[in-house]
Amino acid sequence: MLPRPTTHSKALGPGVAGPELAVATSAVLDRPPQPTAHHPLTGAQPCFVDPAALGDPRQHTKYPYVTGSSVVAIKYKDGVLVGCDMLGAYGSTKRYKSTQRIHQVNSKCVVAAGGEVSDFQHIITLLDELTTDDYRTDDGIELTPQEVYSYLCRVMYNRRNKFDPLWNSLVVGGVQGGVPFLGMVGMIGTHYTDSHVTTGFANQLARPLFRERQHDDMSEEDALALMYDALKVCYYRDKVSINKFQIAKVTKDAGTSISEPFALEMRWDYKLFAQPTKWAVGAW
Amino acid sequence: SDTHVVLATLKRSQSELSSFQRKVFKIDDHMGIAIAGLTGDGRSMSKYMRNECINHRYVYESAMPVGRLVRQLADKSQVCTQRSWKRPYGVGLLVAGVDAAGPHLFNTCPSGNYFEYKAMAIGARSQAAKTYLEKHFESFPAATLDDLIRHSLRALQASLSEGELSAANSSVAVVGAGMAFTLLEDDAVL
Numbered sequence: 045m046l047p048r049p050t051t052h053s054k055a056l057g058p059g060v061a062g063p064e065l066a067v068a069t070s071a072v073l074d075r076p077p078q079p080t081a082h083h084p085l086t087g088a089q090p091c092f093v094d095p096a097a098l099g100d101p102r103q104h105t106k107y108p109y110v111t112g113s114s115v116v117a118i119k120y121k122d123g124v125l126v127g128c129d130m131l132g133a134y135g136s137t138k139r140y141k142s143t144q145r146i147h148q149v150n151s152k153c154v155v156a157a158g159g160e161v162s163d164f165q166h167i168i169t170l171l172d173e174l175t176t177d178d179y180r181t182d183d184g185i186e187l188t189p190q191e192v193y194s195y196l197c198r199v200m201y202n203r204r205n206k207f208d209p210l211w212n213s214l215v216v217g218g219v220q221g222g223v224p225f226l227g228m229v230g231m232i233g234t235h236y237t238d239s240h241v242t243t244g245f246a247n248q249l250a251r252p253l254f255r256e257r258q259h260d261d262m263s264e265e266d267a268l269a270l271m272y273d274a275l276k277v278c279y280y281r282d283k284v285s286i287n288k289f290q291i292a293k294v295t296k297d298a299g300t301s302i303s304e305p306f307a308l309e310m311r312w313d314y315k316l317f318a319q320p321t322k323w324a325v326g327a328w
Numbered sequence: 329s330d331t332h333v334v335l336a337t338l339k340r341s342q343s344e345l346s347s348f349q350r351k352v353f354k355i356d357d358h359m360g361i362a363i364a365g366l367t368g369d370g371r372s373m374s375k376y377m378r379n380e381c382i383n384h385r386y387v388y389e390s391a392m393p394v395g396r397l398v399r400q401l402a403d404k405s406q407v408c409t410q411r412s413w414k415r416p417y418g419v420g421l422l423v424a425g426v427d428a429a430g431p432h433l434f435n436t437c438p439s440g441n442y443f444e445y446k447a448m449a450i451g452a453r454s455q456a457a458k459t460y461l462e463k464h465f466e467s468f469p470a471a472t473l474d475d476l477i478r479h480s481l482r483a484l485q486a487s488l489s490e491g492e493l494s495a496a497n498s499s500v501a502v503v504g505a506g507m508a509f510t511l512l513e514d515d516a517v518l
Contacts, residue, residue: 185427
């Protein structure tokens with residue numbers, strides 16, 4: 045058994061290990077004394093508040109505040125396309141009109157998110173840590189999209205188990221071994237992979253378009269046209285969206301690129317838009 | 329070779345009556361080790377490696393890159409050389425594995441050093457085996473799996489000062505791009 049290291053000063057009192065700077069100890073055997081109700085700590089330890097005593101002031105995520113709307117993504121012949129608008133909405137207010145909701149992880153993979161923007165920024169930090177480790181190891185091995193997807197599933201599910209979810213619906217897209225990969229991870233850890241993936245409102249609006257028109261060997265022009273149509277529908281019918289989009293493209297040959305923000309042609313002079321209830325069956 | 333890695337080991341026994349000492353351990357479907365030295369330390373290292381591999385599989389659902397696991401192991405061994413109350417691991421490992429970057433063969437030392445090799449022999453009386461490998465290693469990248477196994481057994485034979493290489497005292501392990509880590513003992517070796 046190792047003798048428990050203590051500071052030399054008895055003034056700190058019995059049972060206090062003191063700052064353990066110069067003495068290397070086993071982290072398991074020699075944990076600093078945990079505070080309990082009847083053993084207040086002396087000044088040697090940083091002030092430690094017992095959460096139980098205060099009725100647990102830690103809050104869990106209850107509602108998202110600044111949110112992103114939908115994300116649409118499809119596979120095509122050369123890779124994947126992931127598109128979304130650039131709005132960070134504060135409730136119904138269209139507050140931040142230049143939030144980039146797509147993030148490039150490495151040369152093979154992008155992640156896009158709908159939902160709470162700050163949680164997505166945290167996820168970006170986690171992914172950047174992984175990417176930096178890969179870079180530092182410098183052995184030519186990068187995270188594949190499928191590994192990013194599995195990692196995010198575990199993270200989201202873990203947070204959900206702690207009743208403190210990251211309030212996001214994530215889309216992971218990329219190319220690995222020449223084969224396109226597309227997956228979605230929800231805020232409670234639900235996940236699936238498919239040839240076309242949508243989150244948020246686009247589930248209702250864009251999915252029917254994709255079901256009809258998407259197939260895995262589409263050409264790039266067809267795929268882009270389909271994406272534009274999907275983004276248009278999302279802007280027409282989703283109240284909390286703006287006409288400013290970004291599309292990320294991941295291909296086998298050219299790697300990853302995120303486009304400059306662009307706007308699409310919209311028509312608001314459709315008769316049904318101008319007078320939506322004119323032909324509706326109504327009370328009078 | 330460019331597609332497979334072969335490990336061949338000589339098993340020692342305490343006496344005529346006892347069974348031979350086990351020296352090859354499967355770490356994961358894509359990786360395995362052969363040990364030379366204190367077998368107890370070797371078993372403890374293999375337990376650590378298996379744990380790391382399976383954790384990686386749980387989080388990332390993919391095989392752990394061999395080089396990274398070897399580096400973690402080497403860092404662990406180095407810690408034991410720099411604390412006064414610890415002793416170094418008394419075992420050298422040959423780690424054979426296949427990952428996204430191809431087949432790898434690493435050798436780790438108690439000092440915490442590790443190197444990647446095209447061909448290597450470790451243990452007592454390994455010099456004769458190393459000489460054999462040095463003569464023939466240029467033909468390994470293109471060799472077929474059977475040729476590779478034959479080379480490794482001949483190298484092992486070279487290090488035996490007396491006695492024959494029999495099915496009972498040698499074991500061969502193979503891992504390849506399409507092939508999970510397989511250990512061939514006794515009859516399968518023939």
